[in-house]
Each structure stands twice: as C-alpha cells, then as structure tokens.
Amino acid sequence: MRVSGPAVADIANAILARRPKPRRASFCAFRDGAGTAIDQGIALFFRGPRSFTGEDVLELQGHGGPVVMDLLLSRCLELGARLARPGEFTQRAYLNGKLDLVQAEATADLITSSTALAARLAMRSLQGVFSQRIRRLVDELIGLRTALEATLDFPEEAIDSQSNIRLRHALDALVEGAARVLSQACQGERVRDGLTVVIAGRPNVGKSSLLNALVEYDAAIVTPIPGTTRDVLRCDLQIDGLPVKLIDTAGLREALEPVEQEGVRRARGQLELADLILWVYDQPHGLDRDELAALPTSIPITLVQNKIDLGLLTHTPLMPDGTVSLRLSALTGEGLEELRRHIKSRAHIDGLGEGSFVARRRHLDALRRGLSALHAARSTLEVGLGPEVVALELLEAQHAFGEITGEFTPEDLLGRIFSSFCIGK
Ligand SMILES: Nc1nc2c(ncn2[C@@H]2O[C@H](COP(=O)(O)OP(=O)(O)OP(=O)(O)O)[C@@H](O)[C@H]2O)c(=O)[nH]1
Numbered sequence: 282m283r284v285s286g287p288a289v290a291d292i293a294n295a296i297l298a299r300r301p302k303p304r305r306a307s308f309c310a311f312r313d314g315a316g317t318a319i320d321q322g323i324a325l326f327f328r329g330p331r332s333f334t335g336e337d338v339l340e341l342q343g344h345g346g347p348v349v350m351d352l353l354l355s356r357c358l359e360l361g362a363r364l365a366r367p368g369e370f371t372q373r374a375y376l377n378g379k380l381d382l383v384q385a386e387a388t389a390d391l392i393t394s395s396t397a398l399a400a401r402l403a404m405r406s407l408q409g410v411f412s413q414r415i416r417r418l419v420d421e422l423i424g425l426r427t428a429l430e431a432t433l434d435f436p437e438e439a440i441d442s443q444s445n446i447r448l449r450h451a452l453d454a455l456v457e458g459a460a461r462v463l464s465q466a467c468q469g470e471r472v473r474d475g476l477t478v479v480i481a482g483r484p485n486v487g488k489s490s491l492l493n494a495l496v497e498y499d500a501a502i503v504t505p506i507p508g509t510t511r512d513v514l515r516c517d518l519q520i521d522g523l524p525v526k527l528i529d530t531a532g533l534r535e536a537l538e539p540v541e542q543e544g545v546r547r548a549r550g551q552l553e554l555a556d557l558i559l560w561v562y563d564q565p566h567g568l569d570r571d572e573l574a575a576l577p578t579s580i581p582i583t584l585v586q587n588k589i590d591l592g593l594l595t596h597t598p599l600m601p602d603g604t605v606s607l608r609l610s611a612l613t614g615e616g617l618e619e620l621r622r623h624i625k626s627r628a629h630i631d632g633l634g635e636g637s638f639v640a641r642r643r644h645l646d647a648l649r650r651g652l653s654a655l656h657a658a659r660s661t662l663e664v665g666l667g668p669e670v671v672a673l674e675l676l677e678a679q680h681a682f683g684e685i686t687g688e689f690t691p692e693d694l695l696g697r698i699f700s701s702f703c704i705g706k
C-alpha cells in the first residue's frame with residue numbers, strides 16, 4: 282500500500298506507533314484505531330521531494346489478502362487519506378517535476394507493454410531518451426528565435442545576406458533533426474501499438490485458413506462452403522517483437538442473403554482501418570483487377586496467392602510498381618515465413634538501436650505539426666517575407682514540440698492521459 286501527501290508523516294505515526302526513519306526499511310506492526318495489530322511487515326518512508334511523487338510517501342508491505350488490505354485501507358482513510366485516482370501517483374510526480382510527460386506516459390507503456398521489445402523501448406523513454414531529443418530540438422529553436430528576435434529589436438540592422446544564410450543553415454539542420462526524431466517516433470509507435478493487418482479476398486480463397494496458420498491455432502471456422510466467415514475475427518500475433526492485430530473478414534462478393542450482406546459490409550469497414558491489406562486469391566479464380574481497384578487506395582496492399590500446393594498453373598498478373606506479391610499454401614505452411622518477414626518489414630522497425638524509444642500517436646501528431654511549422658518558416662525565409670513571420674512560425678513549432686514533454690500541454694489533455702493509467706500507478 283502506498284500513501285502520498287502532506288499528512289503522510291502523521292498517518293505513519295498513527296499506524297506504526299512511531300515515525301520510521303526516511304529511506305530505511307523498518308519491520309513494524311500495522312495498527313488499527315484501537316492499537317490492535319492488523320498485520321505486520323516492512324514500512325518505508327520517503328520524505329519529499331526525494332520520493333516518486335515528490336511528496337512524503339509511505340509504503341507498507343504486508344502479507345496482503347483482501348480482508349487485511351481492506352482493514353489497512355480503512356485505517357488510512359480514517360486518518361484522512363483518500364483513494365488515488367487512476368494514474369494519480371504518476372500525475373503528482375509529473376506536477377512536482379519528477380518526470381516530464383513523456384516519461385509519465387512511458388511508465389504506463391512499460392506496465393502495459395505487450396512485447397519484450399515494447400518494454401525495452403518504454404524503459405528507454407522512461408530513462409529520458411525521447412525527452413532529451415525533444416528538449417534538444419526546443420533548445421535549438423529557442424536559440425534560433427533569440428537570434429531572430431534580436432534582429433527584430435534593431436530593424437535598422439536589417440538581416441544581411443550573411444546572417445540570412447546562417448539562419449537558413451540552422452533552420453535546415455533543425456528540420457533534418459526533427460524529421461529524424463519523427464521517423465524514430467514512428468517506429469516507436471509501431472512497436473507500442475503494432476500493425477493492423479486485414480485479410481481480405483473473394484469467398485473460399487483460404488483467408489480463414491491463413492489466419493489459423495499464422496496464429497497457429499484453430500481460431501476461425503474453415504469449410505469448403507463459400508461464405509463461411511461472416512463476423513470480423515481479431516487475433517493478436519507477435520512477429521519478432523512486433524505486435525500484430527490480424528483480422529479475418531467475410532469473403533467479398535455480391536451477397537444475396539442478409540447475414541452475409543452484413544458480413545461483407547463489415548469486411549469493407551475493416552479495410553479502411555488497416556495498416557496493411559493482405560489480398561488473398563487462389564486458382565482457378567485468379568486475381569480480379571476490378572475488385573482490387575475497389576479497395577481503399579491509401580492503404581498498402583500485398584497480393585497473396587494461396588493454395589500453391591494444388592500445383593495449378595498460375596500467372597502473376599501485371600501490377601503497379603511496388604506491389605508485393607507472395608505465393609503460399611495455408612494448408613502446408615509453405616511460404617508462410619516469407620509472409621511473416623514481409624509483414625514485419627512493413628512496420629519498418631528493423632535496426633532499432635540504443636537511441637530508440639517508445640512513442641504514442643499524440644507524439645507523432647505534435648512532431649508533424651512542429652515539422653510543418655518549420656517547413657513554413659523555411660519557405661517564409663526563402664520568399665523574404667520578413668523575420669517577424671519566421672519568428673512566429675518558429676514559436677508555433679516550439680509549442681508543438683513542447684506539448685510532447687508537457688511544457689505547453691492543455692489541462693484536458695493531461696486529464697485524458699492520466700485517466701488511462703491503472704489505479705495505484
Ligand atoms: N489445397 C488447399 N486448400 C486450402 C488452402 N487454404 C484453404 N484451403 C481450403 O479452401 C477452403 C476454404 O477455406 P477458408 O479458409 O474457409 O476460406 P475463406 O477465404 O475463409 O472463405 P470464406 O470465409 O467463405 O470467405 C477450405 O476447404 C480449405 O480447406 C491451401 O493452402 N491449400
């Protein structure tokens with residue numbers, strides 16, 4: 282049990298009948314209001330600001346068990362404590378300057394990470410790797426703005442071409458740096474949230490068989506009857522540390538019967554949400570270009586020819602450049618390894634090094650906004666619109682980057698971030 286706040290020293294006195302020495306483990310009885318022992322165990326007292334939250338913190342390690350915990354909890358509440366809201370310990374740590382926002386989020390990401398790789402990257406964010414990168418960008422921006430604003434204050438010394446060139450170089454370097462952070466953050470987000478892969482195609486081509494083969498159990502019903510799958514089926518999969526959400530859908534065709542019609546409608550809905558579509562086809566049906574043309578254009582599509590164990594003659598149709606085409610058998614497993622490798626390559630998480638970190642969509646949004654403000658500043662400088670406009674655009678970039686670490690973060694966003702934590706963290 283963990284208690285934080287200004288009344289902690291008094292609560293410790295009352296429950297332990299003495300004040301434990303800060304940062305020392307002491308073995309004590311935990312007592313109720315009448316002085317009777319509820320439990321006994323280790324008490325740890327941290328005096329603020331040298332604690333996780335930055336406030337006085339008491340940690341009681343007892344034997345556990347719901348009734349004993351409840352008695353101890355009631356005693357703390359009696360003494361003036363209240364239950365913590367989700368993420369409140371971390372929120373207080375953030376408000377007291379023990380962590381920045383990126384680190385606070387990394388705490389939650391570490392706890393909920395779904396793969397070992399995600400946990401490692403979350404740990405790096407928690408250690409400040411990501412925050413340092415952002416802070417460096419912000420520092421460079423501030424330097425640039427200071428230089429610019431100096432010229433604003435002394436307009437008679439209008440920017441000469443020499444300092445203009447210097448400014449442009451500095452801006453170029455900043456754009457490059459921000460783009461690099463963004464690309465790493467994208468990888469970090471992939472590792473955290475994974476890839477959504479939707480299996481789609483005509484009925485009976487072996488979509489559900491492919492899902493079963495990839496997840497290595499009988500998740501989906503497979504029959505020789507076209508139109509077997511109607512519901513959208515989701516399975517979680519890991520490919521070398523990459524979390525993959527694999528989604529099986531109803532075969533796409535002009536369905537006559539209402540249940541299948543609904544299945545087809547849902548299947549089409551899933552396509553819009555995919556990071557990657559696996560378009561499965563088989564022989565003798567082959568590949569229908571019209572069906573492919575009806576798929577969302579903004580989402581990458583990989584062609585998967587199934588049932589190659591049947592040995593039927595096929596031709597690989599001519600496709601636009603860059604379309605990946607794989608051949609496999611969901612029945613024998615031939616070609617599955619290539620498909621796994623291909624899915625992983627789509628996440629672009631190869632070569633994640635020591636400088637990598639976990640990231641969230643929120644971070645990507647802010648980085649993109651900051652980067653586009655930097656691009657705007659660069660074109661403003663190029664067309665010679667005047668330093669005050671450039672300075673404004675730089676300030677906008679600084680605010681966007683500052684949102685990531687929590688320097689400029691709206692209250693409601695903070696509320697949303699911390700309320701998604703688990704209670705007691
Ligand atoms: N020979 C062979 N048969 C396969 C292969 N994959 C699937 N099948 C067979 O093809 C038939 C249809 O398989 P499903 O996996 O149900 O196909 P589906 O695309 O999910 O079909 P719907 O759910 O109706 O859209 C079944 O009889 C499978 O056994 C394969 O690689 N080789």
Ligand SMILES: [Mg+2]
Nearest residue numbers: 488489509510
């Ligand atoms: Mg199916």
